[in-house]
Amino acid sequence: MTEHILEVEDLRGYYRGLFGVVHAVDGVSFSLDRGVIMGIAGESGGGKSTLAQLVSGSPPPLLYHEGGKILVDGIDIYDIDPERLRTEVKCKRMSYVPQASMESLNPVKRIRDFIFDVVEQRTGKRVRTKERKEEVLEMAGKHMKTLGLEPTVLNLYPHELSGGMKQRVVIAISTLWNPKLLVIDEPTSALDVTSQKRMIKALLNLKQIGIIESMLYISHDLTSLRQLCDRCMVMYGGKIVEIGDMERIIEDPLHPYSRLLTAAIASYDSKGKCAHELKTIPGNPPDLREPPTGCRFHPRCPEVMEICRTMEPEMVMVEDGKRGAACWLFTSESGLQNGRGAKGNE
Amino acid sequence: MNSDVVLSCENLTKEYTSGLVRTKTVLAAKDASFDIKRGEIVALAGESGSGKSTIARMILRLIEPTSGEITLNRKNINEYSIREYYRKVQAVFQDPYSAFNPFYKVDHVIDRSWGLRKDNLDDDERKDTIESTFNSIGINPSEVLGRYPHELSGGQMQRLLIGRSLLIGSQLLIADEPTSMIDASTRAGVLNLLLSLKKEKGLSVLFITHDIGQAQYLSDRVMIMKEGEIVEQGSVDDVFCRPKHPYTKELLGAVPSLYEKWDEVD
Numbered sequence: 217m218t219e220h221i222l223e224v225e226d227l228r229g230y231y232r233g234l235f236g237v238v239h240a241v242d243g244v245s246f247s248l249d250r251g252v253i254m255g256i257a258g259e260s261g262g263g264k265s266t267l268a269q270l271v272s273g274s275p276p277p278l279l280y281h282e283g284g285k286i287l288v289d290g291i292d293i294y295d296i297d298p299e300r301l302r303t304e305v306k307c308k309r310m311s312y313v314p315q316a317s318m319e320s321l322n323p324v325k326r327i328r329d330f331i332f333d334v335v336e337q338r339t340g341k342r343v344r345t346k347e348r349k350e351e352v353l354e355m356a357g358k359h360m361k362t363l364g365l366e367p368t369v370l371n372l373y374p375h376e377l378s379g380g381m382k383q384r385v386v387i388a389i390s391t392l393w394n395p396k397l398l399v400i401d402e403p404t405s406a407l408d409v410t411s412q413k414r415m416i417k418a419l420l421n422l423k424q425i426g427i428i429e430s431m432l433y434i435s436h437d438l439t440s441l442r443q444l445c446d447r448c449m450v451m452y453g454g455k456i457v458e459i460g461d462m463e464r465i466i467e468d469p470l471h472p473y474s475r476l477l478t479a480a481i482a483s484y485d486s487k488g489k490c491a492h493e494l495k496t497i498p499g500n501p502p503d504l505r506e507p508p509t510g511c512r513f514h515p516r517c518p519e520v521m522e523i524c525r526t527m528e529p530e531m532v533m534v535e536d537g538k539r540g541a542a543c544w545l546f547t548s549e550s551g552l553q554n555g556r557g558a559k560g561n562e
Numbered sequence: 563m564n565s566d567v568v569l570s571c572e573n574l575t576k577e578y579t580s581g582l583v584r585t586k587t588v589l590a591a592k593d594a595s596f597d598i599k600r601g602e603i604v605a606l607a608g609e610s611g612s613g614k615s616t617i618a619r620m621i622l623r624l625i626e627p628t629s630g631e632i633t634l635n636r637k638n639i640n641e642y643s644i645r646e647y648y649r650k651v652q653a654v655f656q657d658p659y660s661a662f663n664p665f666y667k668v669d670h671v672i673d674r675s676w677g678l679r680k681d682n683l684d685d686d687e688r689k690d691t692i693e694s695t696f697n698s699i700g701i702n703p704s705e706v707l708g709r710y711p712h713e714l715s716g717g718q719m720q721r722l723l724i725g726r727s728l729l730i731g732s733q734l735l736i737a738d739e740p741t742s743m744i745d746a747s748t749r750a751g752v753l754n755l756l757l758s759l760k761k762e763k764g765l766s767v768l769f770i771t772h773d774i775g776q777a778q779y780l781s782d783r784v785m786i787m788k789e790g791e792i793v794e795q796g797s798v799d800d801v802f803c804r805p806k807h808p809y810t811k812e813l814l815g816a817v818p819s820l821y822e823k824w825d826e827v828d
Contacts, residue, residue, distance in 0.1 A: 259745040408609040408772050413816040413824075436746060439775070439818040466820055480750045482779035483820035488803055489778055494750035500715050501745075 220287075221397050221430045222248040222271065222310075227284035229270045236505045240266040240279070242454040245531075248397070248447075253423065253431040255445035255462060257438055257477070261501040263454040264434045265315060268401045271432065272312035273301050289396055307338060310397040311390040311428075316406070318382035321374040327385055328370040331356050334389055359388045362425060363418045380411030384418055391422060396429040398422075403433075404440055416444050439483055442466055450474045453502050453512030456531065460539030470534070470541040473497075473513050511544065519545065566600040567636070568734050568766045569621065569651075574630035576616050576790075590616040592790040594630070598734065601764040603756065605777035605798075608787035609813070614770045616790075618738045621768070622653055634734070649678050652727030653736040657743055658719035662711035668719075669707050671726060678730045691729065698762070699725040699755055717748025721755055728759070738770045753780050774817045778802050786810045 225245050231238040241263045248254050256264045269275050271286055273293045286293050289309045293301055306312075314320075322330050332343040335352050343349055357367030363384045374382055383403055391398060400419070404412040422428050435441050441448060442462060449459040450473065458471040469475040479495045499516040502508050508515055514524040523544050532546045533539065574594040579587045591613045598604050606614050619625045621632060623639060632639045639647060655661060662671060672692065676683065683691065696703045699721050706714060706722060714722070720740055727735055737756070741749045753776060759765040771777050777784055778798055785795040786809065794807040805811045818824075 259747050409774065409813065409816045409818075410609060412818070416818070416824075437818075438746070439820050442820055443818045443824055477746060478820070480746050481820060482750070482753065482773070482775040484775040484778055484802070484814070484817045485819060485821060486803060486814065488799060494753060494779065496717075496749075496751040496754070497747035 219249065220247040221250045221289055222432065223285070223287040224267075224271070225285040225287075227267070227270060227286060228282040229266055229275065230280055230282050231266075231278050232280055233278050238504045239507050240454050240504055241270060242504075242507070244284075244451075244454075244456055246449060246456060246459060248430055248432065250396075250429055251423075252447055253433060253445045255441040255448040256432065256434045256451060257436065257441055257448055257474075258451040259436060259477070259501060261453075261504070262451040263504075264436075264451050265401055266454075267451070268312065268399050268432065268434050269314075271399055272310075272314075273305060307390070307393040307395055309395060310399060311393075311395040312399040313387055313390050313401065313403065315401040317386045317401075317403075318374075318379060318406075320386060321382060323374055326371055326373055328353060328356070331370070331389060331392075334392070338393065356388070356392065359392060359427075360385070362421060362427065363388050364414060364421075378411070380407050380415060383407065383415065387418070387422075391427055394427050397432065398428045398430075399432045399434075401434045402436070404435065405437065412440060416440060419444060438466070438478065438481055450477065453507060454504055455512060455542065456540075457513065457543065458539075458541045459531075460535070464535075464539060470539065470546065471513075471543050472517050472519050472545070474541075476518075511542075567597045568600050568634065569598040569768075570633045570636075571596055571617075571621070572631045572633075574617065574620060574632065575628050576613075576620060576625065577628045589790045591620070591627075594787075594790075594792050596785060596792065596795060598766050598768060600733070600766055601760055602783065603760055603767040603769055603781040605769045605771060605781035605784045606787060607771055607774060607777045607784060607813075610772065611789075612787040613790040614772075614787055615738055617787075618653070618736050618768065618770055622651065622736055623647060645678065648732075649680075649730055650732050651734045651736065652730060652732040653738065654720060654723045654727070654740045656739040658716050658723060659711065659743075661723055662719060664711055667708055667710055668714065668722060671722070672707075672729065675726050675729050695725050695729050698728065698759070700751070701725065715748060716744040717751050720744060720752050724752070724755060724759070728763070728765075732765075734766045734768070736768050736770070739772070740769075741771070741776060742773070749776075756780060774802070774814065775819075786813065 227241055227244045229241040231240055244267060258264050269279060270281060275281060281294055288305055291305055293305055336342050343352055353370060356370060360367050360369060365381060365384055369385060404415050407415060433444055445462045448462040448465050449456050452473050458465060458474045465474055466478060469478050476495060476497045480497060482494055497516055502512055510526045511524045511529050514520045521544055529542045529544045531540045531542045572595050574591055576591040577587050578590055579585050594617060608614050620627045634650060662668060693703055701721055706718060741752050756767055757780060769781055781798055784798055784801045785792045788809045794801055794810045801810060805814055
């Protein structure tokens with residue numbers, strides 16, 4: 217048993233098609249400890265969802281795994297037979313809930329029949345006898361309860377459920393086999409605030425009662441990441457620009473991009489109106505067909521230096537290796553000092 | 563005091579009826595009454611399905627209210643001709659991508675707005691007006707004119723649409739979730755633009771949103787809607803810091819904040 221549930225090493229995933237080659241994930245390395253919820257933040261086009269699709273083991277058409285390793289619970293998922301991936305890794309070690317997954321329920325089947333289909337596919341045995349059906353239903357019903365749903369939803373059709381309920385049903389189905397790792401992509405973005413809160417509480421509950429062990433949670437919404445995650449990484453242009461404890465990234469972002477991203481968010485504060493003016497990040501996300509040379513953020517960075525235009529920064533670990541930022545402001549101890557000083561002058 | 567009220571709604575109600583024999587009615591808006599003053603940003607917040615957009619559509623004369631009255635500058639909105647009305651009231655919707663025709667350059671949208679203006683400007687005057695308007699929305703005209711919609715970012719398009727309503731010279735802007743499809747990094751630009759237009763041009767805005775954080779940042783007054791009813795309205799500080807209605811409290815309790823974690827709160 218390894219220490220990390222997920223290890224990603226120098227992962228590259230490109231989209232290839234008539235449009236050219238899009239370097240959507242380009243050299244990403246990180247590891248996720250057991251029992252930790254990791255968030256991925258960033259704006260659209262940053263490579264968050266692509267990373268999740270690569271980790272899921274089955275990238276969609278046009279997306280190709282171009283190199284690098286992904287170890288889920290010690291198993292290199294791009295090195296094993298697809299059948300072994302399906303039977304041994306998926307659902308048991310890792311489940312992936314894609315974006316807009318609530319549309320994946322079959323509209324002409326009741327939830328229970330859909331679950332029978334899923335069980336049949338996973339176990340290879342048809343759910344035919346009455347006892348077997350009841351057994352599955354009992355298990356599924358229990359599971360629904362942990363996500364705050366009544367077991368009676370099993371008898372309903374998808375159109376009878378609200379968006380938040382459908383989303384939770386999908387999560388319940390994907391965690392039926394107690395996967396150690398849950399990869400979940402923007403589960404709350406289509407929901408309004410009250411169902412959002414219910415969803416986040418349900419996910420926390422799943423972890424607390426031990427159905428899942430760790431989670432990789434993707435969202436562009438920093439405020440909901442803040443509520444859920446222990447650690448967080450910020451992605452930009454297909455690379456990780458900063459990684460560290462969630463609270464530290466919000467309180468004291470290191471990389472100029474994460475600093476701008478946190479300053480751009482209007483967050484509700486029960487104590488009164490926020491005093492600072494929101495800032496925009498000038499410019500547009502890069503075209504990843506021809507990513508900018510050097511640091512990918514340099515065309516938009518307010519603290520751009522000469523070296524940023526030509527040389528790519530390495531991830532530099534600070535604070536006992538718990539945090540890292542890929543920026544030339546932090547190349548050495550003195551560079552770190554400079555970077556912090558520059559921030560103070562703002 | 564009353565003279566600076568731009569828009570006023572009184573007991574606005576909208577019923578949707580479905581079915582032929584066994585009819586079912588849904589109250590999408592129930593007795594909504596509120597005023598919007600000159601140079602004021604009023605936020606209308608609530609969950610999805612609470613009737614926020616229904617109110618916007620009634621104000622925009624896209625649907626007829628079942629009962630109740632809407633007045634603009636103390637004159638019933640149905641007394642205005644459509645042309646005259648849209649000269650005064652303009653809207654920005656959620657999806658900027660669908661507001662532009664992808665086959666035309668963005669100039670087309672700007673050019674068509676000249677028809678709503680009373681004065682007939684010649685080409686040079688038009689150019690000057692475009693220049694000054696675009697400067698006030700923080701867009702360089704050469705950056706956007708002559709381009710196709712797919713070449714612009716969502717934030718740029720949304721700001722262009724706001725700029726277009728300035729070009730027409732409207733008094734009231736109905737902004738129906740204008741930022742929900744834009745990335746966080748450019749979202750602030752749209753919000754700040756609305757704030758500066760309010761200050762400099764005295765534009766009134768009805769800002770419809772489900773994002774409490776943005777409502778708090780932007781608006782002077784807030785209305786909270788639930789199931790078609792405005793359950794609480796008042797100044798931003800009153801509603802968001804000292805909520806009275808139980809639903810408002812519940813809603814605010816569900817908003818994730820960047821600064822505090824739920825477990826620390828409840």
